[in-house]
Amino acid sequence: MAEYDLTDKTLPYLDRHLAIPILAYLTEKTVFNVDQVRAAQYELAKGTNMVDYTIGLFKELHPDEEVPAELLSKQEKMLSTYERLNLEAQAVLDVIENPEVAQSLRQDKLQNLQYLKENYNLSLEQITALYHFGQFQYSFGNYSGASDYLYHFRVLSTDNDLNLSAHWGKFASDILAGKWDVAVDELNALKELIDSRSSTTADTAALSQLHSRTWLLHWSLFVYFNHDQGRMFLLETFLNPSYLNTIQTSSPWLLRYLVAAAVLSRKTTSGGTTMTSSRVKHALKDIIKIIEVSSYQYHDPITDFLKELFLEFDFEAAQRELATAVQVVENDFFLREFASEFLDNARYLISEAYCRIHHKIDIADLSERLNLSRDEGEKWIVNLIRETKMGSDAKIDLEKNIIEINRPPLPVYQHVIEKTRGLSFRTQAIGAALEKQTAAQVPESQPGVVEPAR
Template sequence: MAEHDLTQKMVPFLDRHLAFPLLAHLSETGLFPDEQVRAAQYELAKGTNMIDYAVGLFEELHPNEPIPDDFTEKRERAVSTNEKLQQEAQAVLDVIENPEVAQALRQDKMQNLAYLKDNYNLSLSQIAALYNFGQFQFSIGNYSGAADYLYHFRILSTDQNQLISAHWGKLASDILSGKWDVALEELNTLRDALPSSSHNDSAALAQLQSRTWLLHWSLFVYFNHPQGRILLLETFLNPTYLNTIQTSCPWILRYLVSAAILSRKSSATATSSSSRVRNAIREVVKIIQMEEYQYSDPITRFLKELYVMFDFEGAQRELSTAQRVIADDFFLNEFKDEFLEHARYLISEAYCRIHQRIDIRDLSERLNLSAEEGEKWIVNLIRDTRMGADAKIDLEKNVIQINRQPLPMYQSVIEKTRGLAFRTQALSTAMGRAQGQSAEPEAPTAVA
């Protein structure tokens, strides 16, 4: 199953600290030799100030070799740098945490800077000490401390470059601290802070790279927050971010498809869901067809077999493989049981939509369920969906009889034309690709 692992594709778009959890999970799956995974962890750790962690990995990789002197020198530099930056940052904190100062500060940053300069002789360069110390705390793995210092820095600073960098650092810190509500708020703030338009090719490329990074970082939030899968659909199906996926990171389709499947049952019954979420499966199937030449895996092929080919046996085979892919995926493994349940829901729904007379035993076999389990499953399916008024179960013959009203003509026209806008946007994207546009991954201004 190593061929389906996306870690190597995703790491270039992550801060090295965000890559550590992925590699730790990879060491548990056994997809790759343990020595290779540890070597990758060591290469990442060398670029941080987590000296003890890097030394431990070196000793595991080279048990009979002495520890390089570079680590001792780097530890000494880290200790001295920490003391120096802490003193500088503390001088600023002592001022802004003063109750009188906190009460005097306003929404206007320029007014606040003038107030701090006139009354406490604090300049913008001194306020940058909060950023520098927050950046250093992040590099040593103190993510909660980094988030606090970067938060205070953002309240006061007007330096746009450092503010964007602090946004990225705060988001990474909240993710690594497991504060998912705060991380979601930070993710939305950062998304709004990114430029929405570009005036030249260089700015457009930088914008594309930032959005590509944001898509990868957002997976941590969307697959840990309770409402994350619904929010993922609303973001990723937005034409701007869908274009980013199609252009620079088509493997993100795995998570778009998974979120659509995981949200299908709830979105079908919830009146509060947006129309984009309710129609997510339909949109995602079209995207899968368009992007198949760039990316496919058992998860995407499952939907293709089910909704494009109408091959239930093929869908069942792909689902069987998809279960193993999900079990090994860092973001999806916690949802493997839920994914299977929702996938069965989709198979049952699709099967019932194209058949008028359904043998319960036959459908149960397609769902890999026993006859008794299949019967309960189908009863619940009919009860939870809009088929209840059209379906009748004959327990003596062990069949389901479905009698549907013909679709009105105007509704048929709506169904035929619903995807015109989407196909127009997809055609525009394809024309852009034909002009030879390409982008290499480049890190945003990160805190570490």
């Protein structure tokens, strides 16, 4: 499974605190050498203020060696820095948490700063102490505290650059604290900020926007595969033309998660009970076209499963790819909790595709293609017909052990719609390829707030 692991692709676009859980997960697997993974964890942790955690990793790697003096001195400096920043931040909190002050604050930040300056001698520089303390709390792993301080800072600050940095920091803090509903709100707020930047002005603005979207897509994976409705939200975001262009230009490996989300959302999209977007309703059809035009950039067993099933109509190849795809899902940090659900939905896709191109179907043959027994296959087909629109077209003859499907021909205008949609995706692919040739390499620096406080 090492050849399908995306850790080396995703880590350059993650903050070191977000990367540490991924490496910790890899230590539980046998995909890579455990000592090498722990060494990578140690190198990441050294850049944070999580001194106790770093010392623990060092002792695991070097049980017979003394803890480096630099780590011990860093621990002492961290305590003194904490006390100083805490005092500075608390002086601001004592003012803004006063009920009288809270009632006097308005939506206008400039007016609030003027009010705090005149009545409490509180300047913008002093308010920035909330940012620094929030950043420091993040650096040693107090993510809930970091989220609170960065929120208070953002409410009062008029510094656009620090506000954007605080957005990123609060988003990362909410992810690591497991506050998924709040993280979704922060994700959407960041999307609005990034999308509001004009990409038609200077080349630097376009590259900055591409850079920000690339980072945001990678960070969003933590939210989309932990929130209850995250897979639906992922389809909304990743299929947005701007973000789809970002994937095709700078991070084609994210197609794995787009395909996985489409497969995992199969039952919901077919039922149509919670859909609010036509983009999500037609996600699977659109993604198949994306795979067709983007397979030269990236492919793995998960994307190849859809390719073999819906483009090649090779059911035996699709079955083989599915067996490997399930293993890839089981070993993927973001997808590992969805292995059984992925297999279940993939079988439905095979059944639907098989029924769509055959008028008479041998239940035993279809059961074999799904790796099910005859009895399990019969139950599977019955449930499939109940849950889809095939109920009025399909009849089951249990004596002959076959399914007869009488489906009316597709109207001509529907063929035209499908062809037009295909041309749209080919146009996007050509545009992405041209932009990739002209754009500079995406910067590897990370958003500012996650830099540890010095």
